Amino acid sequence: MIDPKTADLPDTTSNDIAALRFKFESGSPAGQLQLIPELIQAGESGLEVLMEFLLQSKSNPATLVAFKAYQTLESANSKVADEFLQTHFPNGIVPLNSERGIDYTPLQQLLKKQDFLSADRMTLQKMCELAGVDAVQRKWLYFTEVENFPIKDLQTINNLWFVYSEGKFGFGVQHEIWLGVGKNFLKFWPKIGWKNGNNWTRYPNGFTWDLSAPKGHLPLSNQLRGVRVIASLLSHPAWSNKSPES
Structure with a gap:
């Protein structure tokens, strides 16, 4: 019996996710921004792609794509995403670097x-x-x-x-x-x-x-x-x- 809560969700297979991951990882920033809604629709598997992207860009994450990925994970209502952000980005997406000890x-x-x-x-x-x-x-x-x-x-x-x-x-x-x-x-x-x-x-x-x-x-x-x-x-x-x- 089909669960009415999931009846309208796309049937995202591992092949679909692999294709989305490749397009996202190899795409331009503008293309990546366009793909984020598709990754959201893919559920937890799509969120994992965004989490991997943020980890890879953590040394310099101050880009619009990183911000959108962060914002998406923050609003995803996902325990896994929440734990990921708390562990790896407890202070937000922008590194608060200062040569003079200023707290931003x-x-x-x-x-x-x-x-x-x-x-x-x-x-x-x-x-x-x-x-x-x-x-x-x-x-x-x-x-x-x-x-x-x-x-x-x-x-x-x-x-x-x-x-x-x-x-x-x-x-x-x-x-x-x-x-x-x-x-x-x-x-x-x-x-x-x-x-x-x-x-x-x-x-x-x-x-x-x-x-x-x-x-x-x-x-x-x-x-x-x-x-x-x-x-x-x-x-x-x-x-x-x-x-x-x-």
């Missing part, structure tokens, strides 16, 4: 909830911590402090924004847009929704704090003291490597 866990927690307004404020706080006691007290940055930020820390902050926004936000995204407009800030600001004509977007209500925002909209940088801080940030050597792959 609070930022990750806010981004994980997609509380982008609070995450934006936390980002400034963490960057001030990175700059030192004087910056923490004044609550803003000098461009010379930004120039001396460790690559590892900036990449950690960027990777958190990138993966939890599904590739839409982050300094690396802003860097690519800035290069695309020839480093022209007059073109850059409207492109990412910080200015409309002669009018600056008003903080906080004028900004869009969800994924409907323009690409590169977040995180923010204070322009009241000129462009030297954001110019130092967008030209930092942290972006000499490519942004996390899509």
Whole structure:
């Protein structure tokens, strides 16, 4: 007798799984993203493919594919998946590396909830911590402090924004847009929704704090003291490597 709970599920054979595994492992990032729903439909066997993928990419898992795989396992209602994530990724999918002992866990927690307004404020706080006691007290940055930020820390902050926004936000995204407009800030600001004509977007209500925002909209940088801080940030050597792959 057919169990009505499983009557509509596909009959996934070992050959089906083997074919899906091969397509996923050999596919491009875009192709892998398209295959994840098929792996979900394959049940526990499909989840195993995603778990193997995450283990293999654990040394550098800050990609959209890894994030989607992690997100899928987290919401799969599977004891095996839950135990896997708790064992291998207890602090989330992005390695929270810091050369100066900064704890980026609070930022990750806010981004994980997609509380982008609070995450934006936390980002400034963490960057001030990175700059030192004087910056923490004044609550803003000098461009010379930004120039001396460790690559590892900036990449950690960027990777958190990138993966939890599904590739839409982050300094690396802003860097690519800035290069695309020839480093022209007059073109850059409207492109990412910080200015409309002669009018600056008003903080906080004028900004869009969800994924409907323009690409590169977040995180923010204070322009009241000129462009030297954001110019130092967008030209930092942290972006000499490519942004996390899509």
